[in-house]
Amino acid sequence: MISIQPARLEDLEGVGRVHVEAWRHAYAGLVPSSFLDRMDPKVSAERFRRRLADPRQAFWVAVAGARVIGFASGGPNRVEEFDADAEIYTLYVSPSWHRQGVGRRLVAQLADEFQQRGHQSVVVVTFRDNPWRRFYERLGGTVIGEKTFDIDGVVLPEVVYRWSDVGDLRVRER
Template sequence: MIVRKATIQDAKGIGKVHVDSWRTTYKHIVPAEYLSKLSYEQRTQLWTQQLADKTKYVLVAENELGDIIGFTSASKRDSNPTPNSNYLETLYLLEDYHGKGIGKQLLKAIFHYFHEKNYQTIFVEVLAKNKTRHFYEHYGANLIKSLEITIGGKVVEELVYEWHDIEETLEKRM
């Protein structure tokens, strides 16, 4: 398994992981109808645009066959609430690869990017009923607020976490 910087050619593989991981992770959290309407083509198009955007930083994890099995991305938002901050926008992994340390490798790799860029604060938004929120808590993310968002016509709770010390997170938690 390797983690590497994504290229535009990875859009299709990222799109597939995005759809498949949403369908397993958010089953029973967001409406089934919404999940069934997710399409590989639409997500491939989305990731083609994301990968062309130079303000985004995207990494992929590949298995031994070279198939993309996970990805993570970061971006600076216009609405960043704190100076010198960034967002961990995504971290998705196919369900068959959960519990094998791949998520940790993706998180560590993106935190090295944050450290290189001298970001001081990192934010991540996670649905409250998403069990993987405990993954972020384990690696030192602190809950700062809760808000309601609507996905597929259903109101769900979203939690916002932050990390304040990138270097300490890398040294002591990963």
């Protein structure tokens, strides 16, 4: 059985592991291998510790048994050039749990929290060549723009998806 729950300090080791697994799986051949090879679950866990401590951010984990299998975080929109109240910062699911509804459930939980915090609209930024980006389209996201992100000197194109009504994002999960 999978449960979705607020992230806790004791979840961070699993969050770091899932983060590295997901990046290496999804972005091999896209993100420079020099970067992927350097990724360390402990470093990722420490980075997410700061997120957990920020009260403006929502941070949820998916747990199967006692093992973290996915996580999502979000909060106020940081992409100023794109109009939205909230932003999904991260959404990662362990590759062995893909296509089992974990991502949808995590996004739905974020959408509920965004609504509770009074947010009306949501954006998410993802690599244009992310093999999993169609997930956002299936949830009703509309591409509203592009940006770039530099990793180890390689400039990667990104796309920005938007939902004008966070409630629409929640309804599509059901």
